[in-house]
Amino acid sequence: MAAAAAAISPVPKDDLERIAKISATIRVIPDFPKPGIMFQDITTLLLDPVAFKDTIDLFVERYKHMNISVVAGVEARGFIFGPPIALAIGAKFVPIRKPKKLPGEVISEEYSLEYGTDKMEMHVGAVQPGDRALVVDDLIATGGTLCAAMKLLERVEAHVVECACVIELAELKGRDRLGEKPLFVLVSST
Ligand SMILES: O=P(O)(O)OC[C@H]1O[C@H](OP(=O)(O)OP(=O)(O)O)[C@H](O)[C@@H]1O
Numbered sequence: 001m002a003a004a005a006a007a008i009s010p011v012p013k014d015d016l017e018r019i020a021k022i023s024a025t026i027r028v029i030p031d032f033p034k035p036g037i038m039f040q041d042i043t044t045l046l047l048d049p050v051a052f053k054d055t056i057d058l059f060v061e062r063y064k065h066m067n068i069s070v071v072a073g074v075e076a077r078g079f080i081f082g083p084p085i086a087l088a089i090g091a092k093f094v095p096i097r098k099p100k101k102l103p104g105e106v107i108s109e110e111y112s113l114e115y116g117t118d119k120m121e122m123h124v125g126a127v128q129p130g131d132r133a134l135v136v137d138d139l140i141a142t143g144g145t146l147c148a149a150m151k152l153l154e155r156v157e158a159h160v161v162e163c164a165c166v167i168e169l170a171e172l173k174g175r176d177r178l179g180e181k182p183l184f185v186l187v188s189s190t
């Protein structure tokens, strides 16, 4: 059950049409990876080149004039959406990865998930003090992942401008966990 995300200002009709088509391409798999989880599968979105391009375009249209200097993508699915956005807006891309994947010196943050706990790492030196950051992932559930990514960026004195996800699981209230930090999503799902 997915719906176009509500916004404070009216969403242009063309955007709503694109968002509806994007939403329709996302497959929901019950009980994956554990009983009770309704898994939002974006791999079916990727099979539709128009929906995939519209997804990237909607983010690019929002961020191209926000003076973003770094797009930070969260492993693994933030690596799908982050790099094309970074290229289109002229920002560097920085991967935020699961432990022991990055070869250089790292800083790390632990976080809790809808189904488990994990840790994320970022290369020291990839982000500079004063960088204006956009954090990109496919989905926000409890918000733990985005909070940990923001903490990593703020520890190196970057300014996190916004977090951007394709999907929000609104019932889990991850948005509240982000506090004052803005979150932009295309599709809100219950
Ligand atoms: O808002 P949260 O409760 O923190 O959950 C959201 C995170 O969960 C999923 O990743 P997952 O940890 O399953 O890793 P994967 O992308 O490597 O499969 C998703 O892609 C987000 O990164």
Ligand SMILES: Nc1ncnc2[nH]cnc12
Residues within 6 Å of the ligand: 037, 038, 039, 040, 041, 114, 115, 139, 141, 169
């Ligand atoms: N329900 C869900 N679907 C896809 N990815 C997720 N990450 C956390 N919860 C998820």
